[in-house]
Amino acid sequence: MANIGLMGCGVVADYGHLPAMARTDGLECVALYDPDAVRLSITQSKHRIERGYTDAAEFMASGLDAVAITSPATAHHDNVLLAAAHRLPVLCEKPLALDQAEAEAMISAMQAAGAPLWVGFDYRFSPVSQQIRALIAEGAIGRVRDLRLVYLWDLHGREVRGQDGVRNQRREGRMLEGGPMADCGVHQIDLARWWTGSEVVDARAEGVWVEGYAAPDHMYLHLDHADGTHTLVEISYSYGASCPEACHTFVYEIIGTDGLIRYDRERREFWLRNSQGSRELTFAGEKNFDGMYAEFSRVLAQGGETTLPTALDGLTATRLAMESTLALMRRRTGG
Ligand SMILES: NC(=O)c1ccc[n+]([C@@H]2O[C@H](COP(=O)([O-])OP(=O)(O)OC[C@H]3O[C@@H](n4cnc5c(N)ncnc54)[C@H](O)[C@@H]3O)[C@@H](O)[C@H]2O)c1
Known part of the structure; x- marks a missing residue:
């Protein structure tokens, strides 16, 4: 033990x-x-x-x-x-x-x-991520050309009244961790590298300041992979934040030369369409801490090869997220 x-x-x-x-x-x-x-x-x-x-x-x-x-x-x-x-x-x-x-x-x-x-990239252990990886590997949608990975999170939370007006405490805390791309988007960046098995060779970003934080609170990151695949990661912490009712969007779309895979967490949809027809896939949540800890336990006991994401995976995703966020901040302030 x-x-x-x-x-x-x-x-x-x-x-x-x-x-x-x-x-x-x-x-x-x-x-x-x-x-x-x-x-x-x-x-x-x-x-x-x-x-x-x-x-x-x-x-x-x-x-x-x-x-x-x-x-x-x-x-x-x-x-x-x-x-x-x-x-x-x-x-x-x-x-x-x-x-x-x-x-x-x-x-x-x-x-x-x-x-x-x-x-702790626990998204890799979700049965959804694992099915997507296996389907890509077996060529179920031909050659992958484009990934659209979208997470619009309004981060509703406790509002606190400070000297400078009403602030959302929860969103403020998360924005201090480098903004939405570094805090959450690193999961999507990691999935794009892991699913395609192809390294990112170029990155370009656009950012929108919906609220007045240092980092953009709505960001688009375009990644070019070595094998020619393009990935768009769109992440927001302010989407619909002023609306009384939460309205999240969490979607994966993987587009290939023979069809596409679509996962929509809010609509509970997960399917594949290609030249053979349509197939419903087994829906699950985007996270899986149990799967991650099962592997942690196994490798601590037995050693050897592991599917746990490495520190280099962590560094690569964070570097892409932080560099693009900082470039946008510099562009905004003219620095
Ligand atoms: N993998 C995921 O799906 C996922 C989800 C949420 C958060 N996270 C990540 O987990 C981390 C924690 O997020 P959270 O939302 O639980 O934050 P949190 O603010 O709710 O909790 C952080 C805790 O760490 C404590 N703490 C502060 N300084 C510390 C220190 N020097 N050493 C040890 N503990 C310290 C705080 O007192 C607090 O109890 C962040 O890096 C966040 O990005 C990952």
């Missing part, structure tokens, strides 16, 4: 990582770390985890076999370096880091420690 310690007792730990770990054979979450004592204690009692630490050094020295990092992106670098100092394998949430130099330092530290660093 592998003893796992989790750093960062927030939203994704609560709904994703901790429930998945509790359902996974071969590992157990035995210790939690969070600098916020209140969040730590709420998470400890809800998930029945006895050992909780607000001191990171004490947490690291508490007899762990591996670490899951679910802190904000700005804390990933320091958390990973601490795990490297204890030679512990790490599964780190995306984005790996907000800065390429930080991501490279994390990778070097883990390599020097001889411990693996994986990135």
Whole structure:
């Protein structure tokens, strides 16, 4: 049984990582770390985890076999370096880091420690993503030419009244993690690389400032792959934000020389159409923390090859997202 310690007792730990770990054979979450004592204690009692630490050094020295990092992106670098100092394998949430130099330092530290660093791209483990990858590989839609990956998230949340007016606290927090492309779009960028098996050789972006954040809150990223495929990733954190009723859009469209695959989460549609006709595919959600932890448990026990996304996958997706976001910000300010 592998003893796992989790750093960062927030939203994704609560709904994703901790429930998945509790359902996974071969590992157990035995210790939690969070600098916020209140969040730590709420998470400890809800998930029945006895050992909780607000001191990171004490947490690291508490007899762990591996670490899951679910802190904000700005804390990933320091958390990973601490795990490297204890030679512990790490599964780190995306984005790996907000800065390429930080991501490279994390990778070097883990390599020097001889411990693996994986990135929590849980979308890869969704049965939907896996069906798409298998269908592409078997040529079910001919040669893939174009991917349209769209996530328009209005991020409705608690409104707070500050000195500068009413702000959406939830959206503000997410915008601090590099904006929508670095925070969420990295999943879609990673899927585009993973599904096509073709590296991105060029990237161009457009951005819209619906609200007054530093980064654009609605972004379009065009990626050219080495094999000639084009990917459009469109991500928004402000789409319909002023509407009382939430109106999300989450769509994958994969267009090939012989047909297309379409997944629409909100309409619960997933189908393939090609020259042979139409086929309904088995619908599922876009995330799968259980699948990711099953593989984490297996590789910790057995070692060897793994389907867990690598630190290099994390670095590549984050670099494409951050570079394009920063270029748009510079263009806007004339810098
Ligand atoms: N894979 C996914 O589908 C998915 C979904 C949501 C969020 N995320 C990612 O997970 C991470 C956490 O997101 P969240 O929404 O849970 O955030 P959150 O703000 O709800 O929680 C973060 C927690 O980390 C704690 N924290 C702050 N500084 C810390 C530090 N230095 N070390 C350890 N813990 C620290 C905070 O007190 C808080 O409890 C982010 O990187 C985010 O992008 C991934």
